[in-house]
Amino acid sequence: MTIEQQMIYETHLHDFCRISWVSEEAKAYWYPRIQCLTTLFQNQAIALTSKEVFPLLIKRLYPHEADELSEQLQESSLKINHLRGTRKKLLEIFPVTFLNDQVKETILIGKKKHVDQALDAFNKSDSNKFLEIIGMPICCIKSYLEGLQTTIYNGLLRTILKEQKKKELNNQLLSYLLYKPLGLDLLQYEPCFFDCQQSEQNINNVINTLIDKGYNQEMLWLKEILSWPISWSGLHGIAEVKTPINKFMYNIDATAKKVELIITGSNYPKLGAKGLAFPYRINHSIKEAIA
């Protein structure tokens, strides 16, 4: 079995995301910032729900985490409930972000009214209603229910295939989608398309609410990350993302041929790698060496 075959084989068994860094310095500087953002979104998601930025929050938690959260929320206005169903049923009803850990449970958090409505919709297999309750825009629900997004990354693949004639783009929402496998999850759903205005608005609502809560520095990091050049390519069910500071791979739906996308970006990060190929920037010494 070749390495590639092995990776395809693994893909059918596991969801995964493997990350490597361009240098130890870049990792030391940026990894803690990305981790900080990931933790911030996880920790603040409940606060965002209580402010109804998301009417309802869906989380994947280990059983002991769900119990702890349940205790923490006893005094709050929010209710917590399990969403029990097979992986197939969960994916049929909503585009849950990562189902890679089978031990984790799917938990709904929100005001009692919203949790009850969502459970009712889930039990009746009413995807449309369920997705509406979690705050997914109508355009994205329509796209999802038309069967275009049978798995989580089809939306991104569709974007890329549709834009084949124009592979170079510059778009915050698309950058967000490309970084999402690292845990930068600002939305609970896959936008219908990279220019979905309602999803862009939802992202801005999250950013502005967190700035209001005092996370200005973190939101500056996020905005900076979303402004870098980035390349994405998918082949044989594996996506490879290259950014100036790291490279990561994860599983996607298999495509018959290689699909590629480039986000030109408007900023280059501190400690970003130098090099000849996109997304790296050429530095002076390399330019001189070529000349």
Ligand SMILES: [Zn+2]
């Ligand atoms: Zn949409």
